[in-house]
Amino acid sequence: MPLYLSVMLLVLTTLSSLVQAQVNESVPTGNPPAATTSLRDRVTESDLEEAQKTQTLALIGQAEKQTADAKAKSELAKQRAAALETVTQRAEAARQSIRDLKDFKPSVAQNLSLADLEASLATLTESTRAAKQALAASESAMKDTAQRRAVIDAELPKLTASLEERKQQLQNAMASGDATLVGEAIVAELKSSVESLQADIEAIKAEKALLDAEVAASLPQVTRDLKARQVETMEAQLATLQQAVENERVDDATKRLRKAQQMLPELPAVLQPIGQRNEQLAMLIKHLARDIESATDELNERTEELDNLSEQFEQATDRVDKVGLTDAVGAMLRNLKQNLPSIRVNQLRIRQRASKINDANYQLMEMTDRRNQRLGMTIDGLMRDARESTSSDQRESLSEEARELLQEQRTEYLDPAIRAQSEYFNTMVSISTVEDEIIQLVEKASKYINENVLWIRSTRPLYTHPVPSSDEWWFTLPSAWGNVWSRIWADLLERSAAWLVAFMALATLILSRYRLRAEIGHLGEKASQSSFSHFMPTAKAFLWTVATAVPVPLAFGFLGSRFGSVAGNDRTLAALSQACIGLAYAYFPLDFLRQVCRTHGLAESHFGWPAQAIAKIRRPLRLLLWGAVPLAAFAAFLAGGTSGYGNDVLERYVVLAACVILGVFVYRVAHPRRGAPARYLASDPEGWLNRLSYIWYPGLIAIPVSLGALTVIGYHFTSQQIGWRFFQSLGLLFGIGVAVSLTMRWSLVHRRRLRIEQAKALRASLQRQSAEQGETAPSEGPITIPSETAADLQEQMNQSRSLFQTAMASAALVGLWLVWRDVIPALGIFEKWPLWSTTDSITEAIKDDKGNFVTQSREVIDLVTITDVGLAVLIFIVTIAAARNLPGLLEFAVLRRLPLDRSVRYAVTTLVSYAIVMLGLIVAGGTIGLHWNQIQWMATALTFGLAFGLQEMFANFIAGIIILFEQPVRVGDVVEIDGVTGVVSKIRIRATTITDWDRKDYIVPNKEFITGKLLNWTRSDEIVRISVAVGIAYGSDTSMARKLLLESAAEHPDVLSDPPTLATFDGFGDNSLNFTLRVFVSTYEKRFHICNDLHMSIDNKFRDAGIEISFPQRDLHLRSLPNEIRHFFESTSSKNNEATE
Structure with missing residues (x-):
């Protein structure tokens, strides 16, 4: 390591140690006092009873332990007192160290090799990481100081009361005059307890004084600032050293490439492959140097992003824990959620980088294999090619030269290439690892924010601040529109081609709307004929319907995208962009629904929806398109241009107006007597939907009312989130409904075409027979197909409907989950309110004293909350739906394609339905804490009780299972029992249904088929x-x-x-x-x-x-x-x- 780097690290470490109090928190172990040792010996040699002796020795052991604790705490109090005297000096030393570090300038020594620089970089990187950990620990200690101070204030009165109590007990024991060994042990234990408590109080008082002094001297803050300065200094030095390493890599690679290029012409022809390989390796090293530089920069960016995100999330959770779910905390959480990195972008980066990592790994393994290859094999290959053109002496000389060149290739080119490739590979892997950590942290933060943010008031209640502030009327000021028109005009000139194409496309769509509407009506009239058997008109009508609904959303969507691209820091343009895009998103599905419900449109003529219900939906849609949607867009415009807590009064008034319009729409459309479902409800006056209209109709009206109420009381963000997801859910369900209707229409016309072809074939056959018999052939008139009643349609599409409904339900569940997945975590707040608790036994592997793993069972308490109960109810509902639909889907999609008769298919589907119900009940029961090991005794008792009380029921149930497996009777068999002959139509848990020739159902208990006699006409x-x-x-x-x-x-x-x-x-x-x-x-x-x-x-x-x-x-x-x-x-x-x- 260079001298400058060693000195810098030593200085930083020394400065860090100066600011820490030298307090040893460990408890020293020493020999027990002589008094207790003598007492222990006397008790051991006494003739006390074994139980009394054991109890006395335990008291003596406790006394020895408390005496040792008292000594340790006394020593700790002295250390804290000594540290108290140096608080001022340590704080000043830390401040001086901070001042000294301000003058530090990163530098790199000259004439260092690449290997030395890389070693120094690795050492400094590790030191920087340790310094960051020390900074995090210091920040954590700052947060713990106030909490520890509160704990001390709570502990001191308790310890003082305990001390007084133990003193009183000691006085009573000494006053009793008990001179026995047991009495002496009791007194010794009480004395040591008093000493331990006194020492503990002194140590805590010393800690309190030390904490107060450190806070007064700002030592925790200064310590944190010093460590932060150390991290900054080391990061600066690290960046300088990193740049030096990158520069040296490029220079070294350039030198190697120049050397290889210079050496190549001088080599004999036989040895040219070695020179060419050196040149390739040198070129690879040069490219890898640049790749490593860019990869390192990216790794630093991702690491910094991860650190910042982690710090922000930790700060958010800390404030929630300390302050609670206040309005300010809610604003902080919403801002954090808005600034979270995109999970999709990071996942895309990882996938794109995976191929580069695989290529780098393959090249690394290839170079490593070449490095490990024996030189003799390479030399033999070169000499084999030169055998005809050289003599043996020349080949021997060339072999020696080739060996030297290959040795040089390994050390000068191949080894550096392997190192560079390995570093590039490791850096790329590190980037993906950091991005994966970012994804995990974003998911964790999103879940945490979504659990809390919806339950926090986002603004002031409207009834406390009903008047909009002057800042909310910003859009009425001329200054707000000063740069708008100039920027739009500049973009129009710069992007004139895009504007022209968009204008021409929109003009074409708008001018063709009337022609398309007429064409839709014409196609609807053709499709409504009962004999029509082509799907292409339906497909055309669907495309023309989309084309008639898309112009307005497309226009506003284009304007919104262009406004957003030129907005910059102009809030008016940004708000306009947000409003236009929001209007496009909201307008299209509503206008598409209106076009679908046109007279002779898709819904009426192609899908067969009731015309009266369609008209009830189409007319009120104008309220939403011309009222609620523009108001929602205006609210988005106000939200985009206004910032600050509480500056949303005008926006909320606009939202309330939109909620009123939405409520009127729901009132008119969903009315049980005058709305869209009126005719359906009138056709089934005794149905559940009709009977429960007093529940679902007010419930639908309550949705816009509740959204408006949330806005009024200050939960405006919550209202926006829930309202937008309700709109998305309805759009999703409508889209799925249109897709299913298109599929059903295709199935219907396909079956019609088959029937027409069959009718044509039948008529041709009749004509041939008539011609053979010499009779007059039937006329070539049009083929007449009977009009399809509801029963005919149901019979035609019975098999397809099950598959379509199941697919629709699955798509709806997946889509609704995607829509509501950010809101569902908010229900986690109900987990804070447990309803009851259950105890469960778990088995885990632990290490014993010898280091071996042993299994151990322990009891854990599971709290059952409102969320668990709701989840159990949801699982139960899904189970019932799955038990009703999945067996039919299984039969339609799989079993009918297998060589199985109808009875086997029925048995399989029945057993599958039983298994689904049983699995659903087990999962739902486990959700609310009903595990088998807890209810098995109850199940056993119920089994015995029911077996005696309902033995007929159990006998029929078991007989039903036997029937499904043994199959003495099957669905579709013709049987005769008790003088009744008919067809077996159903086999259920308790009884089997036989339908006789008069279409009457004869219910027979299952056990009659097992224990009684019956005649099966068709079994074998x-x-x-x-x-x-x-x-x-x-x-x-x-x-x-x-x-x-x-x-x-x-x-x-x-x-x-x-x-x-x-x-x-x-x-x-x-x-x-x-x-x-x-x-x-x-x-x-x-x-x-x-x-x-x-x-x-x-x-x-x-x-x-x-x-x-x-x-x-x-x-x-x-x-x-x-x-x-x-x-x-x-x-x-x-x-x-x-x-x-």
Whole structure:
């Protein structure tokens, strides 16, 4: 190390030590007093009982410890007294040292090598870091002085009272005259306690006097100033030395490059690669010197930024802790938040630098590998190329020369290049590390500020200071507009091309608005037709709607950007820029909503939104566009041009006017009887939304009212933050709604197109059949598609709706989190108010006396706050929503694409819903402190209790799980149980629903399927057999009848050929020859239709073949009738017989 640097560091260290009080706070250990030692020996040799002896020895040990403490504290009091006498001298010495350091001028000794300079730089860097730590410790000690003084004032009365109490106890013990060993031990312990307390009081009084003297002499402040001066001096010297190192690096690299270039022409051709490599390394060293210089400067900038940010944040937290959440502290926190570095910028820098770091690391490893390569291998490669052009003697001479050159290359070029590359790599890594620390500190500071700033009043209440100050009317002064027009005109001349392009684009959009509106109406009329099946008109209507809504926001956005670029320190232009940009942001979504709700626009003709509700929204939007938005922009203009606490009365009046307009808008649009939801609510008068209208409607109106109230009572910043995020949230939800509506529209027209294609194919098929049969073909008229009712639309989009709704909900949750993430930490204030506490056991690894790690369990107390309860409720709501939607999404997106039947898919989705509910309950319970190890006893007791009290319920639940796994019945199976036949439609936790053929639901407890008997028609195979019984008259052709039965079965399309159809002659009945036709069909659900078709076909074929289907015949014998009636029937019968013959 150079002599000047050593002397400077020695002086600084010496000066720093002069200002510190030489007070040794350690407690010296010494031998115990002879009296207690003698007493201990006597107790040890006595015949006291073991318990009494142990107690007596403990008293003696306590007395020895207190005696040692008394001696140490007495010594400490003497040291503090001695330091008290030198306070003035130390303060003056510190002031003199500060005066001496003012004359220090950084310098660097001449003729130092680069290695010496780099070593000195490393040493001074470490010393500067230590000096900064000492400065931070000194500043912390300054802050602790006042707190320690308050602690001393509180401790002295307590110690004095304890001393008096112990003295009284000592007097009582001595007056008792107890001469036993136990009595002597008690007296010895009390005496040592009195001595320890007296010494402690003397030491604290000495500390109090020392602190008072140091404060009176300003020693803490002077000490801090001296250390700050030392840091400044060392930083100045460090900057000078750094510059010297950088200059020496460049000079050294230039010399090496010149030397390599001069040596290259003198080398033989065989050794030219070595010279060329030297030149490349010298060039690399020169470039690395410049790169290291720029990287070091960047590292210093980032380090300084980190130090400043850390100091500001520490100062902010210290003031909050000491002063509280006052208005001034709130202003400080808002200013700190506004000046926080951008996390995104630092992350971008780290990502961009990562590739440079990787390249530098790769080059470093490559050079290191080349440095470690054996010289013989390199020489052999060079000589191998020169084997044909040189002799062996020449090659030997060249080999020796090559070895010398390679050795020189290592020491003169390769090693410096490796050092430079390593330093460049380390510097780049250090920059990224510092930027990562900045990001972490910014996140920490942002979270801390967001937790507190919204709960602090940002200005005075409006009712205490209702009159705007004169400073708030600054915009009415001619001086405020003096430079505005000249700067705008100068920018117009300088950026004329940009202004011209913007003007032409805006003029084009404005002039084409009427044509675009007409085109939107024309597209809407086409899209509203039930047979329309193209999405392109909807896409065009969306683009034209955006184009009609964008001119005004685009104009103000351009003006705001130009005003901001030329504003400089002109507050009028800065305020105009802020107002124009704010107006553009607020105007576009509202005007876009108005254009969407136009007659025959997107909402009415393409999305199918109710026309009445659209009109209720479109008309009141003018209130916001022409009232609230300009007022909000004017408020932003006033805020941008006014500064100072309380100078926002006029701005707040403007905000209140905007809140009134917003309240009127909400009142008109959301009214349950006259607003947009009126028709929907009237269609479902008993629905929850209608019943709870007295809650949600006043709640919506309360939003603008609450924002205005916050502004009135002084929480203007809070009102702005919450109001802006409400606006962003509504815009986000509206944007997601438009995106979902576009997707649903695309799905609808796609399905319509498929239906039209199917209808075309069907008509073409009918035409071909007609042509083959020689009949007249159908006319080529337009294809008629039935108008789509709500039920048709629901059936068409049922599968897609689940996916779209889930995607919309996910996007909404993510978007709302991004919008409100800076406000959500403010809810952390509720963590300060615990509702109850829970105890949890944790296991941790600690070191024992031997240095080995052992596990240890300990109890920790968790406080459950309002935030935890709110989070648990939110988790529960999300769990219910996820249990309802995620299983359906899983089935639609994944399971239906796998080779799984419907019953397996249903089982998977049901179990997933159970798992979601269970996981959600566990997480929600853990949030409010309900951990398993705490409630397992309750769960066990409840399990046993419920098992006995609700054993039927538990049996059904377990049976439901068994059904899902074993699958004796599945959703869609046709089953018969208790005389009821139907299709299994639902399998729930307690019961299973069977829908019979009359569309009635039959609820069966799950255990009936496990413990009872049931008939499952379709469990193993959905193929079922249908039997059709038919009887023909005696005398009919039985062979022909059987043939016709088989023909009827073969002609039916739903009758399977495998297994084969069977027609049997079963026997001779009383009135008929009995046949049975047995056919197999693919599904049980078609059996009624198939039976009907077979009956009709058999009847037609038998009638055509003359086969009579028999009917019952009976002979009636009359024996007890009067003779007249009996003779009448006999004569009639004989006439009939004659006629027949």
